[in-house]
Amino acid sequence: MSHYYPIYVELQNKPVLVVGGGTVALRKVKTLLEHGAVVRIVSPELHPELVELVDDERCLWKKKEYSADDLQDEVLVFSCTEIEEVNSAAAGDAQKSMRLINVVDDPEKCTFIVPSILERGDLSIAVSTGGSSPIVARQIRAELAEHYGEAYEDYLTLLGSWRKDVKARLTAEQKEKFWNRATDGEMLELIKNGRLDDAKGVMQKCFQSLLG
Ligand SMILES: C[C@@]1(CC(=O)O)c2cc3[nH]c(cc4nc(cc5[nH]c(cc(n2)[C@H]1CCC(=O)O)[C@@](C)(CC(=O)O)[C@@H]5CCC(=O)O)C(CC(=O)O)=C4CCC(=O)O)c(CCC(=O)O)c3CC(=O)O
Numbered sequence: 001m002s003h004y005y006p007i008y009v010e011l012q013n014k015p016v017l018v019v020g021g022g023t024v025a026l027r028k029v030k031t032l033l034e035h036g037a038v039v040r041i042v043s044p045e046l047h048p049e050l051v052e053l054v055d056d057e058r059c060l061w062k063k064k065e066y067s068a069d070d071l072q073d074e075v076l077v078f079s080c081t082e083i084e085e086v087n088s089a090a091a092g093d094a095q096k097s098m099r100l101i102n103v104v105d106d107p108e109k110c111t112f113i114v115p116s117i118l119e120r121g122d123l124s125i126a127v128s129t130g131g132s133s134p135i136v137a138r139q140i141r142a143e144l145a146e147h148y149g150e151a152y153e154d155y156l157t158l159l160g161s162w163r164k165d166v167k168a169r170l171t172a173e174q175k176e177k178f179w180n181r182a183t184d185g186e187m188l189e190l191i192k193n194g195r196l197d198d199a200k201g202v203m204q205k206c207f208q209s210l211l212g
């Protein structure tokens, strides 16, 4: 079993500190922004793509070397430098105040690690090898991407849109019938074939017939 406990964290409008502004910082920052975090970078230099993000006011930049007072109310910290002393200092500071920290070149100093992620709307598949091989995590993600295609986004949106009505208006037995029908493969197949409206129709009909 993996040493790490997997969770999905709500980061909308939550402050996150990123120490360092190179290639790896860029990758982490992009994913953080996609998930709504408020990112502050502390680094003497920045990758050109990060400069663009700062210019577009998508994230904040303090142009300096990291020091303990850079850590404010952030919930997560990423230390993305190759410099052992900087990474150790950031890890120590974060742990003193019980903040979770990711040190990109030293798994031993991490209190969390980042998985390889495949997202299709509300479907999110996170793959981790616990640091044994990030490349294998990426390869597995690519294999999953073949199997779980774009159709899953509309498929899950459609299923999700029924949850409230089904919960409020069907009995336990009817719910089971409804969800079994909704997930028996036909809806997914219709959506894969570009027939989302037909899938919506089938679900509507199924719901009405169960209501009687
Ligand atoms: C522990 C962890 C900490 C963390 O970063 O959270 C970590 C650590 C290290 N990565 C290193 C190297 C590489 N990392 C990647 C890529 C990714 N690394 C990611 C996560 C993680 N990397 C965490 C564990 C995840 C797990 O295994 O479960 C991914 C999944 C997520 C992301 O970063 O967003 C993302 C793929 C995203 C995708 O494409 O889907 C590549 C390939 C590439 O760049 O394409 C290489 C070069 C090849 C190689 O070395 O294997 C090194 C050595 C540095 C050196 O040798 O100097 C260390 C440090 C060490 O191992 O000591």
Ligand SMILES: NC(=O)C1=CN([C@@H]2O[C@H](COP(=O)(O)OP(=O)(O)OC[C@H]3O[C@@H](n4cnc5c(N)ncnc54)[C@H](O)[C@@H]3O)[C@@H](O)[C@H]2O)C=CC1
Binding pocket: 019, 020, 021, 022, 023, 024, 025, 042, 043, 044, 045, 046, 047, 064, 065, 066, 080, 081, 082, 083, 086, 103, 104, 105, 134
């Ligand atoms: N975890 C992962 O996914 C991966 C980790 N790595 C490792 O991550 C480390 C970083 O790699 P890159 O981003 O390619 O390096 P890089 O050299 O592009 O970036 C390092 C950044 O740290 C900044 N920096 C230097 N001193 C600093 C200080 N005192 N305070 C704040 N920032 C400072 C630099 O200005 C630069 O922006 C390397 O050790 C690399 O081996 C490499 C690949 C993947």
